[in-house]
Amino acid sequence: MGNKAMSAGQFLKQANQLKRAGRLDEAIALYHQAIEINPNFAWLHSNLGDALAQQNYFDEAVACFNQALEISSGTAFFYYQLSEAFGKQNKFNQALIYFDTLIKTHTNLEKLNLYTKGLNSNYFSQKKIKKSELWNALKFAIILEQRGEIKEAANLYKKIIEDSPYQYFEIYNKRGKLLLEMGERKWAVNNFEKAVFLNPNSAEYYLNLAEAVNRWSLSVKYYRTAVKLNPVALKKYYDTIKPNNSEEIKVKNPVFVVGCGHSGTSIMLALLGSHPSFYPIPYESAIFLHNLRKIEETMQNWDEECLAAGKSRWVEKTPPHIFQIGKFLKIRPQSRFILMLRDGRDVVCSLKDRPDSGYDKFWERLDRWIYDNLAGLLYWDDPRVKVVKYEDLVTNPEATLRNILHFLDEKYDDKILKFHQTERRWYSSEIIKPEKINSITEHKQYRNWQINQPLFDGRGRWKEEMTEGEKVIFKKKAQKYLLEFGYVEDDNW
Structure with a gap:
């Protein structure tokens, strides 16, 4: 077992040297040989993915990075590699998911700043953001959020939206959350609505809308839509709120x-x-x-x-x-x-x-x-x-x-x-x-x-009031809940 590990290590060392020299095809071949010897070494998959990404084989690179994550899910750098692979393809919705995970994994802002080294607000605000620079701009906006520079981050998201030739639902969603935090409820709703329009299958986006609108009927409508899409999302939605265990609360058990x-x-x-x-x-x-x-x-x-x-x-x-x-x-x-x-x-x-x-x-x-x-x-x-x-x-x-x-x-x-x-x-x-x-x-x-x-x-009024057609609809949509809640034993009612 030790010889195999050493042999895989030797292949890795040689492959890395070839990759640095730009001899990517040779490096990729050696990475594959090393993986055959030790398929559970996460960094082999990571380095292979990096070499493939340099050749613009992004789908294959993403598969390698995912394999690395499967082996070592706690390694922040693998999330960064995935975010970069999607970001370089302008697939920002996917890229943002992995970069957000990286943010949550890395609590050290100094380390995070390494991923946006050399960038600042003025760099993006004083000119139109080129298509090739959009991903760097997005990363910097997220870093601004982490620094607590909420207004600056919201403004940068706005400029990205204005300068981008595409529309990305997650950018609208992120800007909406910042605007809501700033008290700009009307504009937050506007951004959440655009996010929902572009991605109508996201329970999170409907929950954001439900939290932002100031009308009873609309809010509950959005909550119900979110639950319909994914009930568990509702429970996860409030996980980020810190419990208030203050001794100053006068009625602790309402x-x-x-x-x-x-x-x-x-x-x-x-x-x-x-x-x-x-x-x-x-x-x-x-x-x-x-x-x-x-x-x-x-x-x-x-x-x-x-x-x-x-x-x-x-x-x-x-x-x-x-x-x-x-x-x-x-x-x-x-x-x-x-x-x-x-x-x-x-x-x-x-x-x-x-x-x-x-x-x-x-x-x-x-x-x-x-x-x-x-x-x-x-x-x-x-x-x-x-x-x-x-x-x-x-x-x-x-x-x-x-x-x-x-x-x-x-x-x-x-x-x-x-x-x-x-x-x-x-x-x-x-x-x-x-x-x-x-x-x-x-x-x-x-x-x-x-x-x-x-x-x-007031039990049993349905026996007199519900039509046969309504019974058919009820059984089709909700019979399983009557069973689950213990109201019937079968559909013979």
Whole structure:
């Protein structure tokens, strides 16, 4: 074994000398011989790839660099070689992926600067960037990001976009993230939209759009699209947020009630809000539309309100926060989540009553149930999340609530089932059931009436309301989720 390794080393030494002398064909032949002797030596594949790249055999070079990475995934230089191989072909979307990985691997900025040696902002800003210089400009923009020179990096990305004869979705995406960080939300959205247009299959780009837009309906639409493309991407998206374990947080263990709308979230808020320990936030805050700083400020305000009311914890309910579980667990790591789940057949029938747009068609209502719940499913195994079925709540309320309060480390109190005896005007100033629901105002009035009534059993309405055609659509798109969530045993319904 030692002789073989030495022989491979000798071939490598000779091949490197030939490569430096420009005798690439001879060098490549020796690299191949060395690899036959020792195929698990990563640097043999790396050097072979370098020689092939010098001859513009980029596909073969990329295969060699990937083989080197497979053998030694922690070697940063191999990521650099891959980024260069794609960059020299103007395949910047792929090149940026590997250069970004290199950045994450190399935390030493001085070493990173070696990859853009001799470059500066003035070099690119004072003239049109040539096609041959685009890759160097992109690398330098990334280095500027790492230095914290956000505005300069964003400006350089803009110039690259203007001077490039091509459009690259990842450049728009990178510039959008910088603009969002700078507070330029409108222009961030513009760049993310262009990234999505050029690459409509990226869950990350839709998540960026969801975070950037300032409209409830658009944001949840983009979250659902991202989950539809790749549910796991949602969970990974918030991994970069540093957990806030500050001792200065006054309410460390708040409660969030989340779930697909029309699954019992409002009733759960009313129930928990009747417990002596909890201060209910009496409106849907939609803080998912804000940046991290604003979210933290809002939660701090809730801390103050909660303690001023003589309560120890606050509880907040906004159904689309089911897409924010990962983010909120970073902002308040000791938070608890009550994730409401309801039979999708009843949910789509209930959503039909909504007067706002977006749920006129059956498949739109069904998509909401599917993708909202798939977003929550990612966290079912997290010990800080408890899934509560609406059906369990209405059929066995006391046992279900005792179980919930045990999860929340709180004692059961009979007051919570008497929640309807305390008037609440959370969604409307009147506690009157409207005759018809033809407007948002009437819908809010109806919701407010509901939380002032005793617990109501709303199971099984689909049996009367769902058409045979709708059943066919539901079974085709969502039968597997009814099975997974334990609502049916087969499709004979």
